[in-house]
Amino acid sequence: MQNQLQQDLWKAAQGPWESSVLPSAENLARARASLPAALPETGSSLESIQRHIVDDIVPAFNGGSISANYYGFITGGTTPAALFADNVVSAYDQNVQVHLSNHSIVTDVEYNAIGLLLDLFQLNRSTWYNGTFTTGATGSNILGLACGREFVLQNAAQRKGSKLQSVGEEGFFEVLSSLSLSGVQVLSTLPHSSLVKAAGVLGIGRSNVRNVCCTDDPLRFDLEKLEKELARTDKVSIVAISCGEVNTGRFATSGADLRDIRQLCDKYGAWMHADGAFGIFGRILDDSPEFATIKNGSDGIDLVDSITGDGHKLLNVPYDCGFFFTRHPNVASQVFQNANAAYLTAGNSEGPSVPSPLNIGIENSRRFRALPVYASLLSYGxxxxxxxxxxxxxxxxxxxxxxxxxxxxxxxxxxxxxxxxxxxxxxxxxxxxxxxxxxxxxxxxxxxxxxxxxxxxxxxxxxxxxxxxxxxxxxxxxxxxxxxxxxxxxxxxx
Incomplete structure (x- = not known):
């Protein structure tokens, strides 16, 4: 019975979605009615639970990942290789947190997958091989703004001749106070809501995400407005580039624009972050005239300091999967270093220097979400x-x-x-x-x-x-x- 159920689910996920993209009202009602009102006193058999899920709950799912005609959220789908790998992930349930070379291969695979992604997006490994996997673009944007917050405040300390200070170590309020600053601001044009959410989570504040667009184009940067904000002495700044605006899919910059913005960021000690949740995929296109505008829109992204990407969008791997890259190998560890846990210290390692993910990202406990990425990249090239x-x-x-x-x-x-x-x-x-x-x-x-x-x-x-x-x-x-x-x-x- 168990094998037959697995085969039925696998077949449904593999083949074309023949039914409606959305579940019927009847299937939704039946699924809701099947949910228990309270935890039962005694458990049920595995077979009955399987039948309940397959017969009652699955028919009330939408076809978001399985149907080619689901055009709502940018969810992509799940390639056959990624689906197989995700089943392996669930079966073996590896916790990817600390690199221990004699313990498991999982951190090596994750690190290799980061390198394969850099190859796909034509980002130089010698510069960009400092990244990690996240739950999605929201988590990656939190990493980008957190690293930016650390970087710009350290820059401000240097400019003022103050001892280098770390928000991760000493606290946001304490560092701002010691530098006589009122806060950090994020300068952007039509940012995704997850970037604004990240600013709220990090204490930067949603109201400190400021629009510096041209009056005739809400997506394009007004460089005069941008420089005026960057020159403020009461705040330090992170510049956030929309590499693919959520409604139109269009790009906020071209390669020439990014070079100009890079010069301003260097002049004023600002951090430059690109939200490339799906826009970064423009870099995989060829140089033919057919795609020239898109290729130009993603050009120059290698000039930024950090990049957000989403795996469960155009990479077509399962929820939840995002990735984060930065050109600065030490900033993430200054923010996310796991403190005072000797049992999480990596042991002796052979081979490449693989960072322990818990020291460069939000989570200490992490699903092996890199394996579907690894499998799909090898499958498609x-x-x-x-x-x-x-x-x-x-x-x-x-x-x-x-x-x-x-x-x-x-x-x-x-x-x-x-x-x-x-x-x-x-x-x-x-x-x-x-x-x-x-x-x-x-x-x-x-x-x-x-x-x-x-x-x-x-x-x-x-x-x-x-x-x-x-x-x-x-x-x-x-x-x-x-x-x-x-x-x-x-x-x-x-």
Whole structure:
């Protein structure tokens, strides 16, 4: 029985998602009714628990990872190699915390996977081989801002001739007070909400995430505004680059912009962080004219001090998985060093110098989430991931072109140039309905088809919809036909 259940689940996760993207109301109701009101006095058999999960709970899942037509959150999917590896992770349940060469291979595999990711993103190992895996972009953004906070305050101490001070060791308030500073600010344009959340978690404060955009473009940096903020004497600054804005998928900078921002950060002792949750994947594309705008948008990211990435987006590995890179090998350990736990000290090691993850990240107890990354990277290689991303981009551009030409819809951000719109399209499609009543209900009407799922969002203060294409199962012609059929029928029934 157990083997048959495992085979059924494996087959469902492997093959095309034949049913609706969202669960039916009946399946949701049945699943909720099956949940116990209280913990039973005696336990049930393994077989009955398996049947309960497979028969009652699984039918109430959405097809977010399994369906190519789930375009809501940028969740990607789970490649076959990653799914196999994730089952191994659960079966052996390794805790990846301390590098002990004679204890387990897991830290070596994780360290190797970091190197493979650097190769995929064309980041020099000699500079960037200082990273770790996290639960996702939120965790990685916390690491980036925490390292930035440490770095800019140490820079301020040096500039003032003060003894170097560590927030990790002495405390945020104490360091600010000794340097006569009122706080740390984060300077950005259209930052993702997780970056703002990270500022709140770290005591920087959500209100200290400041917008320094151009008046005619909310995503592009105004360098005069940026320098004015960087020059403040009462605060120190972290500059956060949106390498892929969440609604449009567009990039805040080009390579030339990043060089200018880098010069300003060096001049004023600021830390430069890139939130590349999905935008960093632009670096895996070739240099053909078809993808030139995207490649230019991710160009120069190697100039920043730290980078956030998300594995459970375009890398198509399971939740929860993010990664974090930094050019500064010692800053993370100053913040996250695990103190006063002799039993967690690494023993003698042979081979490469592999850092213990608990000293460079948030968690002491960590799932072996690097193994699905490792497996999927080996399975697809550079060319496989490039081909996957090309299909996602081509589908997004094909849908955008249809929306641009359709009288019932407006492609966003608004432009009179279809050529410009398509050139800037990465893997997100942002649009609205022209009729006001339909626009207010647009995402619900699309999702009620049960054939695809989109996210409702807001653009320029009005409702909009986003189609985010990220699943490895994408088929351009098949999925294009489905999407435009749904959108056309929604428009006809307004």
């Amino acid at each position: 550079k060319s496989g991931y490039e081909e996957m991303l090309q299909r996602q981009i081509r589908l997004a551009r094909k849908i955008y072109e249809w929306i641009f030409d359709h009288s019932a819809y407006t492609a966003l951000p608004e432009t009179s140039s279809k050529t410009e719109l398509l050139a800037q399209t990465f893997m997100s499609v942002l649009f609205r309905a022209n009729e006001e009543t339909l626009n207010r209900e647009l995402s619900n009407r699309i999702n009620n088809s049960t054939r695809m799922f989109v996210s409702g969002t807001s653009w320029d203060g009005t409702p909009a919809c986003r189609i985010a294409i990220s699943n490895w199962r994408v088929d351009v012609e098949r999925d294009y036909a489905l999407v435009i059929d749904v959108l056309a029928k929604v428009a006809e029934r307004q």
